[in-house]
Amino acid sequence: MATAYAVQQHSDLPRMRPAPPPPRKAEAGIIPLLPGxxxxxxxxxxxxxxARGEEVxxxxxxxxxxxxxxxGTLRVSRLLPDGRRHIASFLMKGDFFGFADLGDYSHSLEALTDCALIRYPRRRFDAVLEADPQAGQQMFRLLCQQFNAANELLMTLSRKTxxxxxxxxxxxxxxxxxxxxxxxxxxxxxxxxxxxxxGLTIETVSRVVTQLRRQKxxxxxxxxxxxxLNPDGLEDLAGD
Amino acid sequence: MATAYAVQQHSDLPRMRPAPPPPRKAEAGIIPLLPGxxxxxxxxxxxxxxARGEEVxxxxxxxxxxxxxxxGTLRVSRLLPDGRRHIASFLMKGDFFGFADLGDYSHSLEALTDCALIRYPRRRFDAVLEADPQAGQQMFRLLCQQFNAANELLMTLSRKTxxxxxxxxxxxxxxxxxxxxxxxxxxxxxxxxxxxxxGLTIETVSRVVTQLRRQKxxxxxxxxxxxxLNPDGLEDLAGD
DNA sequence: CGAGCTCTTGATGTGGCTCAAGAATCGTGG
DNA sequence: CCACGATTCTTGAGCCACATCAAGAGCTCG
Known part of the structure; x- marks a missing residue:
């Protein structure tokens, strides 16, 4: 589950893509913020x-x-040994990260913009969940949402153009x-x-953007x- | 979120695939079983x-x-309006279904083999989770597992051959x-x-099976x- | 033992990838 | 405020992995 393996190219694997440059490590500067x-x-x-670009x-x-x-906005991503990457989700205000991972993080968390976060020590976090059913329920609901979002994305990646x-x-x-x-x-x-x-390439994303633009x-x-311009038409195209 | 829409073909959508025949509705015969x-x-x-083939x-x-x-074994699946299908997961002994869905089921549950299930009324299920922190924890852990499995599949579908x-x-x-x-x-x-x-076709699956067989x-x-025959080689091929 | 599946295999088509230039856009320093 | 280097985005040409279309070959189970 480590990130930076040596590249062990298999005979007929797709050619390697250079792994994205490792983001700078976060300095984790403490700032005053109301938790809420x-x-x-x-x-x-x-x-x-x-800060933007840092790895949390x-x-x-x-x-x-x-x-x-x-x-702020962050990305939750994961790499294959040869550098192919998947971004599982983008996090925004109110989203949590890390409470579904057991021993180690399965994904990296990186800031797309300057971000304000709140950090909870894992042990205490778990202790609170055990002691406070209210909090437990809330996290459970949150995890449900994340799970459902993942399933939406599965449908999208497996069968959509x-x-x-x-x-x-x-x-x-x-x-x-x-x-x-x-x-x-x-x-x-x-x-x-x-x-x-x-699950596409930049070029394809770019081409589709112009295509959607041409279609108004x-x-x-x-x-x-x-x-x-035409939310219903877009929705129609998105399917389901 | 309904399953059987009329087909509204979009101009340049991929050609429709006939939706799989709707499985018979489960009779839900009560049988004696130790819950465990x-x-x-x-x-x-x-x-x-x-019974095999029935929709739960x-x-x-x-x-x-x-x-x-x-x-037994079951499949958890979902359709796009035009019949394209994704199977989110296969369920086996010990797996739960339905506790992450809020108002309606987002997926169908269908039996691949004859199955023995235990059915919990949703209201009472939720009540138990609220009252019994033990059970709540267990479901939370289970949901974590399902979430992590979904993320594995996301990586697979988005970037693997x-x-x-x-x-x-x-x-x-x-x-x-x-x-x-x-x-x-x-x-x-x-x-x-x-x-x-x-996220493939039958033909491709079949071809890859023979290919893996030829590669021993x-x-x-x-x-x-x-x-x-060669688990390490397979693992290598699977990546990560 | 044969009707209806499911699975395999081949031929051909195509959506999206790869490779390759440019064009915008964005920071940065003069 | 503008010049310019770096990055990101767009666009084109060609290719390839997988889809589609089309037969057969096994299984399975009345």
Whole structure:
């Protein structure tokens, strides 16, 4: 489960992709922040600031902490030995990380933007969950949501076309960022992250974006600022 | 979230695949079975027998029950409106179904073999989880496992080749069925289910099986009885 | 023992990947 | 505020892994 293996190329494997450059290790500067948690958890959390591009924790390292996102966007990713990458999810305000991992983190957590997090020592976190049923319920519900999101993505990756994947992604991101009726998204992640999330390449993502634009389903104001011109049409394309 | 939509073909969508025939509805015959659960849960469970091919519950129907598998193998699947299918997981002895779904089931549950299940009324199930922290913890751990399995599959579907996917699948199934050192699997599911699990077609699965056989990585005794001739080689191929 | 599956194999097609330039965009320092 | 180097994004040409289409070959179970 370690991240940086030597490359052991197999005879007929796809050619290797250079692994993305390892992000700088987070300095974990302590900043003052109101926790805003409704349970016992707020007593054991420490506010932490993380700069854009920093790695908060590495896949394979021991799960010493659980994190809650207060502000900013992060990516949850994992590498194959030869550098192929998958981004399991993007985390935003209110999302938790690390409480489903047992011994070690299965994924890395990296900041896409400057972020404000709250860090909970794992042992105490577990202790609170045991002692406070309220908190336990809340974490259980949260884990359910994450599990359901993972299953959505499974359907998307296993059976949808590139255009359907992107439509699904854009709708989901728009909802998360602005609520149900919203028609605008400021995507915090570059194309390569979208590609690695959707099981595509940057080029394909780029091509599909222009295709959706030509079909008047979306419009761009700067490459990461997306406007949904025809949400119903997009939804239709996304399927289910 | 309903299953049987009218087909609304989009201009340039992939051609439709005929939806798999709807399985017969389960008769849910009550049979005598020892529950074998270590918590309060055993008091509210009812043994249920389900015949091969029957649907235990349908995607989109209300989550009236949670199920535990006592014996047999089932598939957890979901359809796109045009019939494309994904199988999220296969359930075996000890696995639970339905406790992560909120209002309605997001997936269908269908028996691949004759099965023995235990059925828990959802309301009472939730009540037990609230009252019995022991049971709550157990379900939380179980959900963690399912979540981690889903993430494994995400990595597989997003970035692995057909051969790597099948190798990953065969190793996982072998471990689940016979433990770490085992070298044999009796696959309970037909090729089409493997294909829908791994995001491939039957033909590709079939071709990869023969390819792995030619490479002396596996051998078959009957099309569903697999022997791992070279587990390390397979593992290598599976990656990570 | 034969009807209906499921599985295998072959021929051909194609969606998305790879390789290769450019064009925008973004930081950064002068 | 602008120049410019670096990064990200777009676009094109060609290719390849896997899908599709089409037969057969085994199984399985009345």
């Amino acid at each position: 948690i409704t349970t016992e958890l707020h007593r054991i959390g420490t506010p932490v600031a993380v 924790c590495a896949a394979g390292s021991p799960t010493d902490y659980v994190y809650k996102v207060v502000d 590139a255009a359907e994947r992107l439509a699904t992604f854009l709708i989901a991101m728009t909802r998360r960022q602005g609520g149900a009726g919203s028609r605008q998204v400021a995507l915090a992640m570059p194309r390569v992250d979208i590609a690695d999330h959707l 389903l979306i419009d761009l104001r700067g490459s990461n600022d997306v406007m949904l | 659960i270590t918590t309060e849960l055993h008091r509210i469970g009812t043994p249920v027998a389900v 519950c349908a995607a989109g129907s209300p989550t009236d029950y949670v199920y535990k598998v006592v014996d 057909a051969a790597e996917r099948l190798a990953t699948f065969l190793i996982a199934m072998t471990r689940r069925q016979g433990g770490a050192g085992s070298r044999q699997v009796a696959l309970a599911m037909p090729r089409v289910d493997i294909a829908d699990h791994l 990585l596996i051998d078959l005794r009957g099309s569903n009885d697999v022997m791992l």
